[in-house]
Amino acid sequence: MMNRVLTSFNTFALILLFLSFVFSVFSIKTLKVNNTQSMKVNFFELSEITETQKRLPRAKPIEKIKEAGLIKTKEINQLEASLDVEKYKISKPDIKKELSKIKLSKERTEILKISSIIQDKISSVWIKPNSLSKMLTAKVLINLAPSGEILNYELVEPSNDRIFDNSVLTAMNKISFLEEIIGIERGIFESNFRNFKLVFKSSGEIE
Amino acid sequence: MRGLIFLILVSSNNIFSILEIEILKGSDNLSKIAFIPFGIEKNIDEKYGDQVSSLIEKNMVLFGEFENLNKNEMLSFPSTEEDFYYRDWKIMGVDYSVIGRINSVNALGNLNISYSLFNINRRIKILDGEIVGNENNIEGIAKIISNRIYEKITGLRGIFDTKLAYVVNSNSKTYQICVSDIDGQNEKILFSSPSPIMSPDWSPDRKKIAYVSFENGFAEIFIQDLISGERESINALGMTNSAPVWSPDGKSLALVVSFSGNPDIFSYSLNTKRLNRLTNHYGIDTEPSWSPDSKKMIFTSDRSGSPQLYEINVQSKRKKRLTKDGSYNARGKYFPDGKSIFFVHGNNGNFQIATKKLSGRFISTLTSTSLDESPTISPNGNIIIYATKKDENGYLAGLTLNGKSRFALPLKNGSVREPAWSPLLK
Numbered sequence: 001m002m003n004r005v006l007t008s009f010n011t012f013a014l015i016l017l018f019l020s021f022v023f024s025v026f027s028i029k030t031l032k033v034n035n036t037q038s039m040k041v042n043f044f045e046l047s048e049i050t051e052t053q054k055r056l057p058r059a060k061p062i063e064k065i066k067e068a069g070l071i072k073t074k075e076i077n078q079l080e081a082s083l084d085v086e087k088y089k090i091s092k093p094d095i096k097k098e099l100s101k102i103k104l105s106k107e108r109t110e111i112l113k114i115s116s117i118i119q120d121k122i123s124s125v126w127i128k129p130n131s132l133s134k135m136l137t138a139k140v141l142i143n144l145a146p147s148g149e150i151l152n153y154e155l156v157e158p159s160n161d162r163i164f165d166n167s168v169l170t171a172m173n174k175i176s177f178l179e180e181i182i183g184i185e186r187g188i189f190e191s192n193f194r195n196f197k198l199v200f201k202s203s204g205e206i207e
Numbered sequence: 208m209r210g211l212i213f214l215i216l217v218s219s220n221n222i223f224s225i226l227e228i229e230i231l232k233g234s235d236n237l238s239k240i241a242f243i244p245f246g247i248e249k250n251i252d253e254k255y256g257d258q259v260s261s262l263i264e265k266n267m268v269l270f271g272e273f274e275n276l277n278k279n280e281m282l283s284f285p286s287t288e289e290d291f292y293y294r295d296w297k298i299m300g301v302d303y304s305v306i307g308r309i310n311s312v313n314a315l316g317n318l319n320i321s322y323s324l325f326n327i328n329r330r331i332k333i334l335d336g337e338i339v340g341n342e343n344n345i346e347g348i349a350k351i352i353s354n355r356i357y358e359k360i361t362g363l364r365g366i367f368d369t370k371l372a373y374v375v376n377s378n379s380k381t382y383q384i385c386v387s388d389i390d391g392q393n394e395k396i397l398f399s400s401p402s403p404i405m406s407p408d409w410s411p412d413r414k415k416i417a418y419v420s421f422e423n424g425f426a427e428i429f430i431q432d433l434i435s436g437e438r439e440s441i442n443a444l445g446m447t448n449s450a451p452v453w454s455p456d457g458k459s460l461a462l463v464v465s466f467s468g469n470p471d472i473f474s475y476s477l478n479t480k481r482l483n484r485l486t487n488h489y490g491i492d493t494e495p496s497w498s499p500d501s502k503k504m505i506f507t508s509d510r511s512g513s514p515q516l517y518e519i520n521v522q523s524k525r526k527k528r529l530t531k532d533g534s535y536n537a538r539g540k541y542f543p544d545g546k547s548i549f550f551v552h553g554n555n556g557n558f559q560i561a562t563k564k565l566s567g568r569f570i571s572t573l574t575s576t577s578l579d580e581s582p583t584i585s586p587n588g589n590i591i592i593y594a595t596k597k598d599e600n601g602y603l604a605g606l607t608l609n610g611k612s613r614f615a616l617p618l619k620n621g622s623v624r625e626p627a628w629s630p631l632l633k
Binding site: 111115118119122123124125126127128129130139161162163164166167169170171173174192193195196197198199200201203 | 225226227228229230231232233234236237238302326328329330361362363589607608609
């Protein structure tokens with residue numbers, strides 16, 4: 001009895017696995033990953049992509065055209081020269097990899113975008129004291145609600161320059177909301193903006 | 208146990224991966240201050256309440272370092288902490304508010320002035336003070352209060368009781384050396400001559416001024432006492448002497464002496480009246496200026512073919528070239544912290560005020576006018592005043608080093624040159 005249950009469970013699990021595999025393959029196929037798009041997003045990782053592509057079997061679309069005798073050899077050569085076929089070849093595992101990369105880079109772009117908005121907003125209210133040739137850093141830990149409300153902030157690493165720290169706290173007092181974070185993906189919020197630090201710096205240069 | 212380790216790993220990972228956003232740039236805005244008319248006691252002339260706060264306001268906004276709130280925009284006029292409501296000022300965008308009260312001490316006109324400074328954004332009182340002075344010296348009292356407020360807000364020494372010395376050339380035949388408050392008020396003529404006067408410099412105790420006068424037909428250094436007006440020539444060697452600069456310890460003067468027409472830098476001990484030669488070069492060495500610790504000097508020399516700045520150790524006499532950019536760098540002086548210098552930088556016929564960190568490689572120009580000369584720095588290191596020209600008329604202009612403010616001092620009759628900022632009162 002127990003064995004039968006286990007066997008049927010195993011079969012069920014196998015079927016489920018198979019189905020999910022088929023589905024995943026199918027869903028990837030239907031997702032049109034534009035070559036140029038993936039290239040664009042990952043242009044800084046180009047070298048890596050070319051490395052993996054070298055290991056792939058060569059595509060032969062033009063050979064097929066040749067066999068069909070639709071175009072003359074001379075024209076094919078010209079076409080081949082103008083089109084770097086090798087460069088645009090992407091296999092299925094690559095698509096998966098590309099997808100996760102796109103997701104990651106989208107997340108990264110989102111974080112950078114929001115960070116820069118927060119940066120501008122804080123800069124616009126921070127009246128930086130003339131600290132002359134002193135190089136100072138003060139870190140403020142911020143606790144944010146998903147509504148953008150600053151629930152709490154704390155000068156966790158003061159610069160120990162009274163005036164500099166005071167200017168930082170004064171700036172923080174001017175802001176009670178960072179509404180820029182409203183509408184961002186909950187996961188991105190929780191892992192990046194629920195708690196984050198503002199690092200106030202004085203370069204020590206005469207400005 | 209394993210779970211615990213895992214938890215620690217995860218949480219520690221979380222701590223290290225916390226997002227940090229760097230804030231390097233501050234706002235271009237200035238801090239806004241409300242100078243609320245001071246409250247007064249019944250038996251005191253009402254005018255004082257407004258006068259004291261207005262004088263403080265005038266001082267604080269003098270160099271464009273702060274913005275003020277107009278009196279007609281104020282929602283209330285509190286003079287005590289009990290009547291003071293932060294929200295009245297917060298909605299006006301005010302960063303700091305100054306309130307105060309004036310009480311009579313006695314029938315001789317002595318006043319007791321108490322004042323407070325509030326940080327509106329942080330909702331805290333950051334300064335409480337009290338000062339007793341005579342009604343004839345309201346300006347002086349306001350300067351002391353202004354200094355304290357300035358120090359509390361900026362962390363820099365207040366400079367409202369410092370003075371400026373400068374040369375006025377009212378027409379081609381009259382040269383004057385003058386001293387005034389930093390706002391140009393209370394100007395006094397120290398010495399007047401039909402022959403050129405140059406290079407005024409303050410003694411560290413602010414009691415004397417050294418300068419060069421051509422009254423006897425050659426460049427001669429004089430030291431004049433500001434109170435008695437007594438003048439003393441220190442024409443030590445009977446030759447052309449120029450560019451006197453007091454050492455910050457007050458013990459000696461740096462000066463330029465020309466032996467057979469070749470200027471070199473010397474230090475002159477005011478006690479022993481002895482000259483100590485620091486440079487000996489066939490090039491022109493001039494415009495010495497002491498480092499804040501009196502151990503080094505900066506000077507201009509054309510030994511390389513063009514005027515450039517050099518630093519010399521007064522003890523070892525070891526020299527070091529400081530500037531290489533451009534064909535003209537002169538009139539060098541140290542910042543009060545001794546870590547940077549400022550000077551006149553010439554480039555394509557434009558002469559501008561520039562700064563350089565002693566440890567750095569690059570210079571940065573501060574001004575955009577083209578005929579700037581003889582810069583002098585406020586003793587707190589925050590403001591530079593220099594002489595510049597417009598239609599052949601010399602006037603004094605200035606800037607704050609955070610780049611937020613530029614200003615011109617009120618014009619006088621005649622050309623004004625060579626400003627020298629006094630040290631702080633000790």
